[in-house]
Amino acid sequence: MSKTTPQGMTETDRRIVAVWAADCAERVLPLFEREAPDDDRARDAIARTRAFARGELTAAGEIRRRFVAGRAAHAAATPAGTAAARSAAQAAGVAHMGAHALGAATYAARAVELAHPDDPEARADEVRWQLAQLSPEAAAALRTLPLLGTDPSGPLGPGLLSSGPLGEVIRELQAHLSSAVE
Numbered sequence: 001m002s003k004t005t006p007q008g009m010t011e012t013d014r015r016i017v018a019v020w021a022a023d024c025a026e027r028v029l030p031l032f033e034r035e036a037p038d039d040d041r042a043r044d045a046i047a048r049t050r051a052f053a054r055g056e057l058t059a060a061g062e063i064r065r066r067f068v069a070g071r072a073a074h075a076a077a078t079p080a081g082t083a084a085a086r087s088a089a090q091a092a093g094v095a096h097m098g099a100h101a102l103g104a105a106t107y108a109a110r111a112v113e114l115a116h117p118d119d120p121e122a123r124a125d126e127v128r129w130q131l132a133q134l135s136p137e138a139a140a141a142l143r144t145l146p147l148l149g150t151d152p153s154g155p156l157g158p159g160l161l162s163s164g165p166l167g168e169v170i171r172e173l174q175a176h177l178s179s180a181v182e
Helices: 011-033 043-054 059-065 068-075 077-095 100-115 122-133 136-143 164-179
Strands: none
Touching: 011 043, 011 077, 011 122, 011 136, 043 068, 059 077, 068 077, 077 100, 077 122, 100 122, 100 136, 100 164, 122 136, 122 164, 136 164
């Protein structure tokens, strides 16, 4: 399947980056689950992302379900828990558009930062962990994405991910990805 937008990626590439997005979201999932232990929407989104990556679920089926974990964010009691649920939602969105993988990583880094307000290195440490988890194939797929703010639609267009701490993380991830090939 070919990509429909610059942020879309091919289905093969979306399956590859879905693994990394799920890894990023799963790492912060406890921040959400401590606050909403009976809410399995974020965990289910991550499991479905992994199933999509393995080819067990179709993109069409997951496109319809990608907002379920996003609604789980309302069950969180803290900004860190909310960001963790949003990371899972972004991971689930990878079936629809590959750029959501950067959103999953970004919300995960933000969740860690919010959970550790006295640690000025918390976010940077999380981003370093995320980058260390990237397979060469996932990194190559992520390099095909437009830079944040250069494409007007999708997760990398204007919106929540393009400014503030979230935008800073995406810019950092994209800078690392581009410098890794130079």
